[in-house]
Amino acid sequence: MKVGLFIPCYINQLYPKVGIATLELLEKLGVEVYYPTGQTCCGQPLGNSGYEEDAKGACQIFVENFKEYDYIVGPSGSCIHHIKEHFDILEQTEAVKNVRKNSYELCEFIVNILGKTNLGASFPYKVGLHKSCHGLRGLKLGSCSERMDDYYSTEEELLKEVKGIELMSLTRKDECCGFGGTFSVFEEAISVKMGKDRIQDHLDNGVEVITGADHSCLMHLDGLINRNNQPLRVMHIAEILNSCI
Amino acid sequence: MGKSSILKSIKENKPTLISLPEIDVNSFEETINLVETFKKNVESVGGNIKELGQIQDLDLEIKNRYPNAKRIFSQISESVLGNVQISEQTKPKDLENLDLAILKGVFGVAENGAIWISDEQFSIRILPFITNDLVLILQKKDLCQHMHHAYKMIANRTRTFGLFISGPSKTADIEQCLVIGAQGAMSLTIFLI
Amino acid sequence: MMSHSKLAEIFNKDEAKVNWHDKALWYVREKRDTAAHHVKGWEYLRDLASGIKANVLSNLDNYLVEFEKNAQSNGIEVHWASNAEEHNKIVYKILTQNNATKVVKSKSMLTEECHLNPYLESKGIEVIDTDLGERIVQLAKEPPSHIVLPAIHKTKEEIDVLFQEHLGTKPSNGDPQYLTNEARKHLRDKFLNADVALTGVNFAIAETGGFVVCTNEGNADMGVHLSKVHIACMGIEKIIPREEHLGVFLRLLARSATGQPITTYSSHFNKPAPGNAIHIVIVDNGRTEQLSREDFRSSLSCIRCGACMNTCPIYRRSGGFSYNATIPGPIGSILSPGMDMKKHSSLPFASTLCGSCSNVCPVKINIHEQLYKWRQIITKEQKQPLIKKTILKITGMVLGRPKLYAVLGISVRWMLKYAPRFMVYSKLNAWGKSREFPKVENGNFDQWYKNRKNNG
Numbered sequence: 001m002k003v004g005l006f007i008p009c010y011i012n013q014l015y016p017k018v019g020i021a022t023l024e025l026l027e028k029l030g031v032e033v034y035y036p037t038g039q040t041c042c043g044q045p046l047g048n049s050g051y052e053e054d055a056k057g058a059c060q061i062f063v064e065n066f067k068e069y070d071y072i073v074g075p076s077g078s079c080i081h082h083i084k085e086h087f088d089i090l091e092q093t094e095a096v097k098n099v100r101k102n103s104y105e106l107c108e109f110i111v112n113i114l115g116k117t118n119l120g121a122s123f124p125y126k127v128g129l130h131k132s133c134h135g136l137r138g139l140k141l142g143s144c145s146e147r148m149d150d151y152y153s154t155e156e157e158l159l160k161e162v163k164g165i166e167l168m169s170l171t172r173k174d175e176c177c178g179f180g181g182t183f184s185v186f187e188e189a190i191s192v193k194m195g196k197d198r199i200q201d202h203l204d205n206g207v208e209v210i211t212g213a214d215h216s217c218l219m220h221l222d223g224l225i226n227r228n229n230q231p232l233r234v235m236h237i238a239e240i241l242n243s244c245i
Numbered sequence: 246m247g248k249s250s251i252l253k254s255i256k257e258n259k260p261t262l263i264s265l266p267e268i269d270v271n272s273f274e275e276t277i278n279l280v281e282t283f284k285k286n287v288e289s290v291g292g293n294i295k296e297l298g299q300i301q302d303l304d305l306e307i308k309n310r311y312p313n314a315k316r317i318f319s320q321i322s323e324s325v326l327g328n329v330q331i332s333e334q335t336k337p338k339d340l341e342n343l344d345l346a347i348l349k350g351v352f353g354v355a356e357n358g359a360i361w362i363s364d365e366q367f368s369i370r371i372l373p374f375i376t377n378d379l380v381l382i383l384q385k386k387d388l389c390q391h392m393h394h395a396y397k398m399i400a401n402r403t404r405t406f407g408l409f410i411s412g413p414s415k416t417a418d419i420e421q422c423l424v425i426g427a428q429g430a431m432s433l434t435i436f437l438i
Numbered sequence: 439m440m441s442h443s444k445l446a447e448i449f450n451k452d453e454a455k456v457n458w459h460d461k462a463l464w465y466v467r468e469k470r471d472t473a474a475h476h477v478k479g480w481e482y483l484r485d486l487a488s489g490i491k492a493n494v495l496s497n498l499d500n501y502l503v504e505f506e507k508n509a510q511s512n513g514i515e516v517h518w519a520s521n522a523e524e525h526n527k528i529v530y531k532i533l534t535q536n537n538a539t540k541v542v543k544s545k546s547m548l549t550e551e552c553h554l555n556p557y558l559e560s561k562g563i564e565v566i567d568t569d570l571g572e573r574i575v576q577l578a579k580e581p582p583s584h585i586v587l588p589a590i591h592k593t594k595e596e597i598d599v600l601f602q603e604h605l606g607t608k609p610s611n612g613d614p615q616y617l618t619n620e621a622r623k624h625l626r627d628k629f630l631n632a633d634v635a636l637t638g639v640n641f642a643i644a645e646t647g648g649f650v651v652c653t654n655e656g657n658a659d660m661g662v663h664l665s666k667v668h669i670a671c672m673g674i675e676k677i678i679p680r681e682e683h684l685g686v687f688l689r690l691l692a693r694s695a696t697g698q699p700i701t702t703y704s705s706h707f708n709k710p711a712p713g714n715a716i717h718i719v720i721v722d723n724g725r726t727e728q729l730s731r732e733d734f735r736s737s738l739s740c741i742r743c744g745a746c747m748n749t750c751p752i753y754r755r756s757g758g759f760s761y762n763a764t765i766p767g768p769i770g771s772i773l774s775p776g777m778d779m780k781k782h783s784s785l786p787f788a789s790t791l792c793g794s795c796s797n798v799c800p801v802k803i804n805i806h807e808q809l810y811k812w813r814q815i816i817t818k819e820q821k822q823p824l825i826k827k828t829i830l831k832i833t834g835m836v837l838g839r840p841k842l843y844a845v846l847g848i849s850v851r852w853m854l855k856y857a858p859r860f861m862v863y864s865k866l867n868a869w870g871k872s873r874e875f876p877k878v879e880n881g882n883f884d885q886w887y888k889n890r891k892n893n894g
């Protein structure tokens with residue numbers, strides 16, 4: 001099984017340690033991981049802003065980079081969702097179809113493809129899971145509160161096996177944090193308010209560390225936490241699953 | 246002019262025919278206690294409900310519940326409380342000060358506490374709305390589980406005017422505070438026989 | 439014309455009010471969840487509703503003709519209006535034919551859309567909205583801020599003051615019971631003296647020529663049965679094929695809207711009462727155009743339950759007026775650009791595309807996907823702010839060129855790390871107004887990977 005590691009642009013530049021944790025974790029699980037150089041971005045920021053056409057170049061590069069691999073795995077639900085959902089703007093060649101089909105968000109890859117949940121991690125903190133919308137409602141990483149389906153959560157399956165962790169439950173289980181890509185700047189007031197409200201929910205429920213499978217949401221929350229000096233940290237789920245404390 | 250241009254525009258713009266799904270009612274069947282479910286739901290929508298051992302107790306119960314009702318219309322032969330007559334000459338506005346209406350419900354729906362009534366029961370349509378309080382009499386055997394059954398039960402009626410009524414009139418338009426008694430009847434009491 | 443973001447920003451100046459608004463609507467969303475949980479096969483019910491509506495849109499002309507024929511044979515008069523102006527004229531004509539000067543009206547978003555009230559008032563007709571929430575906003579001279587809860591933006595204290603002024607009530611600290619009761623008396627009088635009653639239509643049934651109107655207050659029925667003439671106004675999309683389909687829609691509607699298992703009154707009109715008249719006005723007003731847009735036509739399946747508003751994290755925090763449209767919230771944001779793209783061009787961007795709206799929608803409209811699609815169209819057809827456009831165009835160019843991207847990535851990181859704070863957190867920079875930037879680490883992932891030994 002050849003796995004291509006997809007490190008989204010903002011993780012590459014701003015959160016290399018998330019990329020490192022992802023890679024180390026996959027290697028720990030015995031996966032043959034390759035990191036194609038020359039990656040840029042999946043084009044999501046452009047598409048969500050209404051400039052899908054201008055993203056074609058980025059999408060094309062993505063396909064070129066990853067068409068060789070059996071699986072494409074990345075630590076960001078929204079990017080994977082964009083590939084699956086919005087690469088319909090490209091001509092649907094075999095390569096494009098395969099890339100769309102074989103792209104996986106890290107947690108769903110581990111649980112559904114590798115079939116593992118206990119990764120031997122330990123992390124003795126009170127953790128709140130932020131279920132990012134594109135992962136939850138787009139990739140269906142879990143059941144969502146609006147739908148009357150049976151309950152499941154891919155991330156929780158993994159987190160539950162982490163030694164010492166205490167998973168805190170939230171008052172609003174899966175409300176959006178207000179990041180939304182360029183929404184965070186073009187609708188600044190609402191974006192900030194939504195983020196503050198999400199953070200408050202975690203604080204009210206005794207959370208010490210907010211985690212999630214999408215670091216863009218966490219970046220937004222982190223920006224607010226740091227500005228307001230709140231007693232919370234954010235960590236990508238790969239970092240928790242890769243830690244032995 | 247409106248009609249032909251609208252229809253023409255629809256013809257030009259509609260997609261190719263998508264078939265109509267069949268309703269698989271089996272997906273909704275549950276083994277529930279119809280009477281208990283119905284009672285619970287009537288209460289949850291703000292109605293009162295009481296099982297009566299025998300219809301003879303009806304008037305006593307009504308008097309207990311509505312001691313101040315003076316102008317009463319009754320459609321039920323078992324009740325002698327009615328003192329307001331409705332004829333073809335009666336105008337809707339004449340019922341302005343009606344205190345109580347006692348009507349027969351055709352059947353009830355367990356899932357939502359609704360009762361079907363139609364103007365075959367009340368010759369003047371404003372009656373169940375304008376009356377200050379409303380009493381409906383329902384046979385226990387006339388309960389169905391959900392709305393899919395309900396529509397089967399009224400499929401062959403004479404279609405004039407009819408309604409599902411579920412609880413007394415209510416509103417939550419002021420800060421989401423539920424207030425019973427908006428523009429229609431202030432209370433609804435159901436007697437199950 | 440202010441954008442959604444600007445209006446939202448203004449609304450957010452009063453954070454306590456935002457919290458209050460958010461909680462009120464979230465409470466309704468939670469009631470909806472509980473109600474839906476009690477229905478076995480809820481998701482299947484949504485599938486059915488969505489499927490029935492898809493069929494309706496693909497056969498709409500035939501259903502409308504069938505409906506008209508059946509309605510007419512039951513003694514109902516049917517009128518057709520291509521647009522708002524025709525609709526208003528038809529209504530006015532019926533009023534003059536009946537020498538009517540006093541009209542009571544129950545909730546109808548269509549008549550809001552057509553601006554019927556001001557039109558009739560300009561002709562000297564008194565129009566009274568009889569739904570309590572609608573009466574409140576009518577007295578306040580405001581439009582509804584929500585399609586099911588028109589006065590959700592008003593506190594009880596505000597309503598108290600409003601009623602004192604217009605209905606002569608006593609100060610009550612906003613006692614809902616007292617205020618509702620006073621409104622009841624006030625409206626009772628209006629019902630008894632009305633010449634004509636106007637209602638909307640929740641569902642019109644092709645097979646029978648009948649239609650259904652749902653209310654909780656009983657105001658539609660109070661109006662209709664006390665008047666000689668009933669005018670019901672409906673958009674062409676309100677048609678459903680058969681009466682049995684009401685079983686599907688009535689199970690979904692109230693649960694989705696308010697969490698009730700059904701509305702208090704679901705009135706089925708098939709024939710006018712002896713001596714009375716029923717008129718139905720069937721209105722297009724842009725709907726057939728929306729039908730032509732393949733990506734957006736399913737927005738016409740909407741049954742106006744308001745659930746997408748209650749769940750929308752933006753709507754809850756920006757208020758209905760921030761949308762500046764007859765129908766606010768998620769569904770409004772996909773309908774309104776079809777009516778007037780220029781005016782409503784900011785609405786499809788008033789979303790994080792979280793998808794909660796599509797999940798609650800009882801007819802499964804893919805609202806958030808349509809928002810995404812409108813964005814692609816609007817950036818092409820509407821003039822965009824130069825800065826936004828330039829930035830995004832350049833971004834696209836850079837992301838298509840890995841080498842250039844690598845250089846720029848490094849310089850952005852350099853900027854964030856070493857540029858003085860006042861430069862990074864300037865006024866132009868919306869991110870930094872209330873948020874910190876990420877702390878930049880030494881090196882990016884690319885560099886780390888290159889330096890690592892034994893790479894595969």
Ligand code: SF4
Binds near residue numbers: 740741742745800
């Ligand atoms: S779009 Fe769906 S959820 Fe929103 S009002 Fe219409 S039917 Fe309800």
